[in-house]
Amino acid sequence: MLTEVDSYIEHLCVPHDEVFEQALREAAAAGLPEIHVSPNEGRLLYLLAKISGARRMLEIGLLGGYSALWLASALPADGKLVTLELEDKHATVARQNLERAGLLPKVEIRVGDARRSLEAMVRAGEPAFDLVFIDADKEGYPAYLDFALRLTHPGSLILADNVIRDGRVTDASATDPIVRAIRQFNQELASHPDLETILLPIMRNKLDGLAIARRR
Numbered sequence: 001m002l003t004e005v006d007s008y009i010e011h012l013c014v015p016h017d018e019v020f021e022q023a024l025r026e027a028a029a030a031g032l033p034e035i036h037v038s039p040n041e042g043r044l045l046y047l048l049a050k051i052s053g054a055r056r057m058l059e060i061g062l063l064g065g066y067s068a069l070w071l072a073s074a075l076p077a078d079g080k081l082v083t084l085e086l087e088d089k090h091a092t093v094a095r096q097n098l099e100r101a102g103l104l105p106k107v108e109i110r111v112g113d114a115r116r117s118l119e120a121m122v123r124a125g126e127p128a129f130d131l132v133f134i135d136a137d138k139e140g141y142p143a144y145l146d147f148a149l150r151l152t153h154p155g156s157l158i159l160a161d162n163v164i165r166d167g168r169v170t171d172a173s174a175t176d177p178i179v180r181a182i183r184q185f186n187q188e189l190a191s192h193p194d195l196e197t198i199l200l201p202i203m204r205n206k207l208d209g210l211a212i213a214r215r216r
């Protein structure tokens with residue numbers, strides 16, 4: 001029933017865009033894992049970016065560029081998306097997908113371990129971002145939150161994918177390092193004095209979720 005509702009919402013609310021569809025096909029054809037955000041979650045990212053008026057965005061975890069297409073298409077003409085990706089192969093596919101959409105001029109792809117890239121950004125005094133979307137390795141989430149707090153300003157949004165993991169995050173005794181890292185991340189996000197947070201369940205093949213936090 002939930003997958004039917006998900007596809008009902010998609011057909012009703014997500015405009016068909018051949019360039020977005022082709023991006024998913026190219027990523028699959030290149031053998032990338034099919035772990036991009038769903039069309040409905042992409043639409044939600046786009047709306048959050050638009051509603052917040054974000055001009056400078058940071059993505060951690062680019063893959064084939066599907067979520068980056070949604071975020072970059074919400075940018076104003078002079079806006080910018082910096083996106084971090086470990087795998088050269090993923091970045092190459094993403095670059096082509098963004099180019100095809102005419103969005104590449106607004107996107108800066110930095111290939112390498114995100115922690116290293118983020119350290120370099122902090123060291124270089126990178127101007128603050130209005131929106132950060134965390135979606136790379138799940139064990140890195142607590143560290144990515146620390147960096148997000150250093151690279152944002154009051155009013156910025158911090159978003160993170162995969163914070164529900166089929167409900168496994170509700171298990172306080174979980175030993176899986178991914179579940180433990182996400183639980184720690186969610187706890188820090190929810191209890192941080194400078195953040196106002198909600199976790200939004202998101203239906204795909206399984207139940208997952210998007211964290212939405214706003215810096216006070």
Ligand code: SAH
Nearest residue numbers: 036037061063066067085086113114136137
């Ligand atoms: N945001 C994408 C999906 C990202 S999947 C979308 O919705 O379309 C997670 C990505 O994070 C993968 O491409 C993976 O290669 C990348 N990744 C994993 N560990 C990383 C690290 N340490 N630094 C940067 N990227 C990493």
Ligand code: DHB
Nearest residue numbers: 035036037135136161162
């Ligand atoms: C998976 C899904 C994701 O959205 C992601 O970023 C990483 C992994 C998964 O379902 O395995």
Ligand code: MG
Nearest residue numbers: 035135161162
């Ligand atoms: Mg994800």
